[in-house]
Amino acid sequence: MSSFKCDVLIIGSGIAALQTALYASQTKKVMMVTKTNVRTSNTYLAQGGVAAAHAPNDHVESHVQDTMEAGEYHNNREAVTHLVTSGITAVNTLLSQGMKFDCNEYNQLVYGLEGAHSERRILHCKGDSTGKELAEFLLNQIQHTSIVVKENEMVVDLLIAKDGTCIGAVTRDGNNALQKYYATHTVIASGGCGMLYPYSTNSQNATGDGFALALKVGARLKDMEFNQFHPTGLYINGKVRGLVSEAVRGEGAILRNQDGIPIMEGIHRLQDLAPRHIVAQTIFSHMKKGQQIFLDTSMIKNFNKRFPAITALCERYDLDWRQGKIPVAPASHFIMGGIETDEQGRTNVNGLYAVGEVACTGVHGANRLASNSLLEGLVFGRELGMMLQHCPLQNIQINMEAYKDECKRPLLPTIQELQQNMFLYAGIVRNDEGLRTLSHWLQQFSLSTLLEESFQSLSKEEVTKAFMVLTAISIANSARLRKESRGAHNRNDCCNESASWQNASIIITQSHVEGSVVYEQVKA
Structure with missing residues (x-):
């Protein structure tokens, strides 16, 4: 097994990872590892833009209020204010570095409108290719630094010293060999877990790896x-093939059923631009009645010029976008929760940080506001990278006897089984009976083994399944404990938005005594 040393090891290659690496590398030796290649992140797929109170007639407080309202006021207001305020600086920095956001014929920035925003504040690149263009812009900068990028290496374990400090990670590379960093x-910075569900807009890599890795070491x-x-x-044909950006509705598109009746009228004052959870739940309710929904x-x-990526997606599946009738369905997209961190990315495990979708700073509350995700990666990646610039380096205490290569062979489900059960019992609509069924089903997969054992002797496919199971049980049992409907957590057996739950969070930790997961309700 080969080993490498660096000052900062970053797991992932999306916008948060790239931004962190760029800033940290100004004083530190940085290595990035990503389990496929740098262009397969959710960032690269992002059609939406960067939300920022950047327009002359926009205001920070307006963006803060929109974020809080979309998040059903479960957000950390201080973190939201920091995100929005720093977002303006992040955009200006990108512009000064040469980033090209879309402009009109007078070379003025064009600001788009998306769901739950009260102002036109979304900056786009090449219409609906913002994530890809941002990623390429940052990757180009990385080529001119000392940052070392390792592709096709999947992290299978984190390394922990005797004192509980995280001191790196173990990967399995493209030749199936183990490497230590x-x-x-x-x-x-490994992104989310959208692939826990059968319908997803996410990259195939979004299998919840980061959540499981963190949980296993006590985060x-x-x-x-x-x-x-x-x-x-x-x-x-019964499958979600890709994303149709919310910006399409921002330009006036209307959701209709198969009879041409608008489905959002009378549902919310913003109609088709209502917060995402409301629109998704409305579409789902129609689909349960056997209705097909179209945009x-x-x-x-000039739809094809305004949305070239969506046009290409439609054409790939022989759908004539010129008919103005695009079939749609809800798909797993983003998790608001994650590894608990402060605004600078620190976790409760010394030496371990998290940033981007995998982290939970509290900015998104119960439901993320459209186009705040790329903003989050830019802002908090910069914050973490700048902090790491000034962090002192320490001698790493390597505890070789603690790293067991062998693992008990765990019982694991097929990915298809897990996805179907997650959608059925912990999907768009949930209840206690279904969540209990899901939790009981997940318990059979040797949770104590998955939490305590090294994964170094497992195949990549087995590790992926193990990560998915650990993330799934975290979601299932959290959803059972929150006995209300709020934002993206919709229970048909509980009342809406109980005041006693507004500032309460479910915290999940590993129990070192029983090797299980314990849950506690914590007041913010």
């Missing part, structure tokens, strides 16, 4: 019950 600072997970389903995935885009002129 020792680092003073280890950053999890705290928070708000895992809040899973956002994007209302409009392109729905063809009427007939009013959008």
Whole structure:
């Protein structure tokens, strides 16, 4: 087994990982590992833009209020204010570095409108290719630094010293060989867990790895019950084939049933631009009745020029977008919860940090506001990277006898079984009976083994399944404990938004005594 040493080890290659690496590398030796290649992150797939109170007529407080309202006021207001305020600086920095956001014929920035925003504040690149263009922009900067990028290496374990400090990670590379990376600072920036569900807008890599890795070494997970389903995935032949950006509705598109009746009228004052959980739940309720839902885009002129990526997606599946009738269905999109951190990415495990979708700072509350995710990666990646610039380096105490290569062979489900059960019992609509059924089903997969054992002797496929099981049980039991409906957590057996639950979070930790997961309700 080969071993490497660096100052900062970053797991992932999305916008948060790239931003952290760029800033940290100004004073530190940085290595990035990603389990496929740098262009397969959720960032690269992001059609939406960067939300920022950047326009002359916009205001920070307006963006803060929109974020809080979309999050059903479960957000950490201080973190939201920091995100929004720093977001303006982040955008200006990108512009000064040469990032090209879309402009009109007068070379003025064009600000788009998306769901639950009260102002036009979304900056886009090449219409609906913002994530890809941002990723390429940051990757180009990385080429001119000393940052070392290791592709096709899946992290299977974190390394922990005798004193409980995280000192790096173990990966399995493309040749199936194990590699060890020792680092003073280890950053999890591995993205979300959208692939826990059969319908998802996410990269195939989004299998919850970071949550499980963190849980196994004692980090705290928070708000895992809040899973956002994007209302409009392109729905063809019973499968979601990709994302149809919320910006399409921002340009006037209307959701209609098969009879042409608008489905959002009378549901919310913002109608088709209501918060995502409301739109997704409305579409789902119609689909349960056997109705097909379409996005009427007939009013959008030059659709193919405004949304080239969506046009290409439709054409890939032989759908004629010119008809102005795009079939859609909700799909797993983003998790608001994650590894509990402060605003600078620190977890409760010394030497371990988290940033981006895998982290939970409290900015998204119970439901993320559209286009705040790329903003989050830019802002908190910069915050973490700048902090790491000034962090002292320490001698790493390597405890070789603690790292067992062998693992008991755990019983594991097929990925398809897990996805179907997650959607059935912990999907868009939930209840206690279904969540109990799901939790009981997940308990059979040797949770104590998955939490306590090394994964170094397991195949990549086995490790992926193990990570998915650990993340799934965290979501299922969190959802059972939150006995209300709030934001993206919709229970049909509980009342809406209980005041006693507004500032309460479910915290998940590993029990070192029983080798199980324990849950506690914590007041914010």
